[in-house]
Amino acid sequence: MSGFELEIDLYDSADQQPRMGFFTDTSLCIGCKACEIACKEWNDVPEADLVHRGMSMDNTGTLGADTWRHVAFIEERQPVELGDDGAGGLRWLMSSDVCKHCTHAACLEVCPTGSLFRTEFGTVVVQEDICNGCGYCVPACPFGVIDKRKEDGRAWKCTLCYDRLKEDQTPACAQACPTHSIQFGELEDLRDRAQKRVGDLVEKGEAGAQLYLADPSDGIGGAGAFFLLLDDPEVYGLPPDPKDTTAELPGIWKTTALAAGTLLASVLGAAFAGRSR
């Protein structure tokens, strides 16, 4: 990279505690929204604005301060056989979205108070007793996950049930999921399991089946909460190639220093030109 390195709060694999995460296998999701409800109940998340999306059953719309699990419903007409104009078949995709708990988490890196931190489980959590509601994490997140709660003023998002993890419990959403679409466990195990599962699905003819954020070499260093999708990520409202913005920060700081130098030189230049006359 460039001249200087920025120290970043990363999961330390030397820790005794293995990194924990979610594998959300959307091919198993039946759209029951038990995860949404369980999350709300356990974490005491207030009511979110109701929305309705199309003919679908999505009434939460998107992740935000008051929605930490969001089940997306994608309905589209699709050809069922060759020559079909699409009127024949309806494809129905369901997917439970959640905070990705990125390896390189922009929200955590830009947080000026240190309120956002990396837990011993490798997850990313807001310390609500420290957050002062500056809002920087909101546009930093490449997934549109974290948001400010208006009436409260602070930033909120999924904690991967930090309180439950500390008691050796499964997060509420994973525990409530009746189809094992949401699987909780050690990240390494989950990744192995997901590789096998996506291979099986492709073999069975699910051409669009793909893992999303399971690769540690992607723009966020892989996610603690990754997915198996049946179509491209953007269909589910997920960015297809997300990046941690602070990867560019060393370059941004250099440009900023250069600009600040230009400013100073301009003042001196204006003064010097005055002297010589």
Add this chain to the structure above:
Amino acid sequence: MDGDLGLAGGGQDSRGDRPRSGQARARSGGGRDGGPTVPRAVPRSYYGQPILNKPTWTWEIPVYFFVGGMAGASAPLALVASLQGNRGLARAASAAALGGAAISPVLLISDLGRPERFLNMLRVFKPTSPMSVGSWILASFGPAVALGAGRELLGILPRLGRAGQVAGAALGPGLSTYTAALLANTAVPAWHEARRELPFVFAGSSLASASGAALLLTAPVDAAIPRRMGVAGAVLALGATATMEHRLGELGAPYHEGGAAAGVGRAAKTLMATGGLILAARARRGRRRPVLGALALLGGSGLERWAIFKAGVASAADPAATVGPQRAHRNAEERAVARERRSAASAQPAAAAQPAGPAQPAGSSQPAGPVQPARPD
């Protein structure tokens, strides 16, 4: 406007009865003949919803960009004026720096969701957070320019005041420009992809506003330096803005095509150019106070920050601005992998005759499309 990245009309599907994936599944050309392929025409999205969450900052933030920028550029002006024995200008610039430094924290604190916790900003120092760095700059800048102003305006503590002036002059340029780093270090396409120009836009804009403030507060006979500074600032701001909008390509649409930001941006450029021209015409000697020129620079500078802020909000709301370049990048990577595989396969039988192996460069780490500029590092 169906450009390469197909940002046209992205996400404007307000009816949103159905994800656009249905109709617009134009698979990327395929490149069967090995020719260049065209990315899909319309990026897909989930009911046209934004990918990113909307920045929650309110009016205080763009106003702070302006006020803090003005204060930051006034500090070095105060120092050079004082060193040259230009008392009038030193007083004016010191007052501008102190005034800006006093208003800035009020604006920032009132934007916080929990204003009473503003001191948490100084709980840690994080170079990965431009807001943290900026908080420390502002917190040290205030006392520094207060000492400087005490020296120039009240004649107290001259030695300490001089030290304050020097510190203020050192910190001020950082105060004026770190806010650009703050915006660039987000996922918002119109800010992040402008990261190589935004700091220069802010530097030029800050020079112009500090010049405007000094011209209003200084007798014309003492105001030669800010007149030149104002011209330089206007040139820098206008040049950097033009470069930024050009390099952003379609991602820069919120800056110049329709919408609230574009109108404000045009007004900002007009004012900045007018102010610069007025001052340039009088750069040699001014008998009268260039009030109009000064006001034009101040207005141009303020509106410029407002336009940049609004453009980012619009950019975050457009799923096509987020998905388009990312999809293009991913398609390019996938094509490169496929090409590599193909050429590896075709090279196999001829391996004995041609020891050169696969000739195709991987190039998979570089983005394709014009909107994804090459990485600076």
